[in-house]
Amino acid sequence: MATQTSIDRTVYADKKDRPLVYRQRGATTLARNLMTYKALYVMFIPGLLVLLVNNYLPIFGVFVAFKDVNYIDGIFGSPWVGFHNFEFLFSNDDAIRAVRNTVLYSVTFMSLTTVFAVTVGLLFNELRSRLFAKVYQSLMILPYFFSMVVVSYLVLAFLSPQGGFINVILKSMGIAEIDWYSSSQYWPTIFIVITLWKNVGYSAVVYIAGMAGIDPEYYEAAVIDGASRWQQAKSITLPMIRPLIIILTLLSMANIFVSDFGLFYQVTLNSGILYDTTDVIDTFVYRSLINLNDIGMASAAALLQSTVGFALVLSSNVVVRKISKEDSLF
Amino acid sequence: MSKRTARRENAVGPTANFLIHSIFTAVSIACIVPLVLVIVISFTSETSIINHGYLFWPEQWSLKSYDFLFKDASTVFRAYGVSIGLTVVGTLINILIMGLYAYPLSRRDLPYRQIFSFLLVFVLLFNGGTVTKYIVYTRILHIGDSYLALLLPLLMLPFYVIVMRTFFQTTIHPAILESAKIDGAGEFRIFAKIIIPLSLPVFATVALFSTINYWNDWFNALLFINDANKLPLQYLMIKVMNDVQFIKDRMDQVAQMNLNLSELPSETLRMAMVVVGIGPIVLSYPFFQRFFIKGLTVGSVKG
Incomplete structure (x- = not known):
């Protein structure tokens, strides 16, 4: 006051x-x-x-x-069709597959990244040497700064059908080489590895920053009570960064229907054989825009993405507010 | 002193410490190994790759790909120029516009600031999608195929405006602003002479992310740019990924004649381009890093 x-x-x-x-x-x-x-x-x-x-x-x-x-009437003159574009979207098997892939990947990435980042953050909190902490931190964030184009080259170096490193290893062990860019079953794992590799370091730094803000007196009191480091991490650090975890998760809810276009388009080299596991809403929309020039359907898909994301943020915020008011976003 | 002893006692045991260090060493190595592989490939001879594939320790080293890249590098250098120009100009405008938006938002006494706050946060939660944006850019503003189409999309990033606002609110005491006002300074003068100098960590943080965003952007080039002279480096890399011939076609004829045609590198040339492409990021990163953890800490966590 x-x-x-x-x-x-x-x-x-x-x-x-x-x-x-x-x-x-x-x-x-x-x-x-x-x-x-x-x-x-x-x-x-x-x-x-x-x-x-x-x-x-x-x-x-x-x-x-x-x-x-259509191009004759132009954007403003074209006829209204109500929800026709949306109906078309839902009657299209490819679109349904894209929606399924998008949601599954988003949820998997979101939860795994959070779990790994918090774990890395907690372990980081136990490091005693400042020098090592700095070196680890610098190296861990580096992948976050690479563009997906660069990542696609890095992945190519490992998976290339012409002498990719993993195939070289497989060959030297006497195992048959794998044509990665035409075997869709491996890509969910590949995507998870890439996402964790790229994002966990950065995400962990955000949590580490949050942990740095915890008042040391809590830990001092815990030591007097004879708490081990493990008990301190479980009963002080984790509860103290809980609001941060919740807020970041809530914000990422808005993007549950959105995926990293670069990851699914560039890194897979837009290989059509892989679509079963690699086609997501964004790549689907891009293709229908470029190949079919279907502006109506593409923007219907985009509107759906935004609306669902928006609704999810609002509703999960309501849920969070019911459980603990101070953790909610607004 | 007593705090320090307490801290030393309150730590994990030597076994756990060793385990944690091992985990972090492994994670750190995993983070840079792919980069090392690509760098090594770019220095490998093409024949070595054809015979043995990509290796961390190739049979034969070679500088041919870089030789080729720099011999007549007009395409690469042009793209480099576009990317650098865009990044520098973009970042400067970016931090200025976002700082100017964040400062009034940080002023708790400003009436109606919730409206501006809402306008900012709403776009984080809801957007019109790429298609309508494409239509706005090409049919309403008519800036398709121009540098503006690459500059504009990344100019206002709401998340960083909020980070800046929070930083201003938590680190700059209202009394400082008050005293400046008593001395007769206007708001713009306060922004330039007080806010900016006192908020260097957050400006450095946002500038770093802005630099990265502009340097790494290829999606807007994919959407808007057709003119081969206006390609930024990342988009050139995509073209080369799809067709290494794209860059060979654009090399000077003379340069090609000086090389044995059968030795024209292609796999290694691609990787050399990546190395050239990430160079500035990797080099500038340590300079920024000093600031950016502090900026992120104060700016985003205490929000």
Whole structure:
């Protein structure tokens, strides 16, 4: 409360304005506020313009999903078709397969990354040498900074049909070589390995940062009570970073229907034989846009992705708020 | 002093310590091994690869792929130039726009700031999708096939604006702003002379991520760029992945004649491109790293 008053004093350059602002209502207050904070509102303008172009215009553009877009009538003149694009999406076996793959991969990646990252974070917390901690941390985050294009080359070095490293090893052990880019059954595992390799280090750093913020007094009290390191990790560290875990999981809920296009398109070299396990909504949409030029269906799929993600965030937030209010997002 | 002794007593035993170090060593090695393999391949001779495949210790080393890449490297250098230009310009505009948006958001006394906060957070949770964005860019703004189409999509990243806002709120005391105002400084002056100098860690963090985003972006090039002169490096790498001939075709005729045609590298050339492509990231990373853990810690966790 004390800080609030001190801030209030900073607000009004001219002190005699203060009581007036509180007394007046409606348009006068609005105008006065706008005038008083003119410079601050001006600062929003560049960012707002970018948000408008990048985010809000496309959101208003989702009406395309309810149209049968053709080039003769143009986007605005094309006839309305209601939910036809959505029906088409759900009657299409490829689309259903893509939805299934997307959700399965998202859930798997999300849970495995969290489990591994928290584990790595907890182990990291036990490191005593600062130098080693720094070296490990630097090396672990590095893969996060590689683009999926680079990752696709790294994967190619291991899996290439012409002398990929794994095939070289298999051959030297007398095992038959595997044509990775045409055997769909291996790709779920490959994707999991790549995702963990790329994201666990970074994700762990976020949790480590969270653990660094825990008050050392908790641990000191635990030592006096004779708690082992394991008990401290279980009963202090984990509960203290729980809100962070929940918030990050909630946020990733928004992307449950969205997958990393690069992972599924570039890394698989867009190999058609693999679609059974590698086709996700994003690659499916991209193909229907590029090959079939089906704008209506592609935007219907995108609208569905966003809506489901949005609904999931809201509903899981409600659930979290019921269980423990302070952990919820809003 | 007493804290230190307490800490030393309160630690895992030597066996567990050894185990933890072993785990981290293994994880660290796993993180860089693929990179090492690619670097080694790029220095391997083409015949060695044809006979034995990709190895960590090849039979015959060679510099031919780099020789070839740099002999007439106009395509690669052009793409490099596009990527560097885009990254530098993009990052500078990026941190400025996001900082300017984050500062008023951090001011708890600003009326209606919840509206701007909502406008920002909403796009994290809901988006119109790639298709409508494509339509907006090409049919309404008409910026397809231009550098703007590569610059614009990554300019406002809401998550980092929130990180910046939280950093400003937690590290800069309102009293500092108050005293600046008493001295007659305007908001823009406060932003330039107080906010920026006091928030270098978070600016460095956001700048690092922005650099990475621009440098690694290929998706927007895939969507919007057809002109071969405007390809950024990552997209050039995709083209080379699909067809190594793409780059050979663009090499100077003279350069090709100086090389024995049968020795034209292709597998190693691809990998050499990757090495050249990730070079700047790997090199600039230690400089940024100093700041970015601090920036992330203060900015995102205490939100």
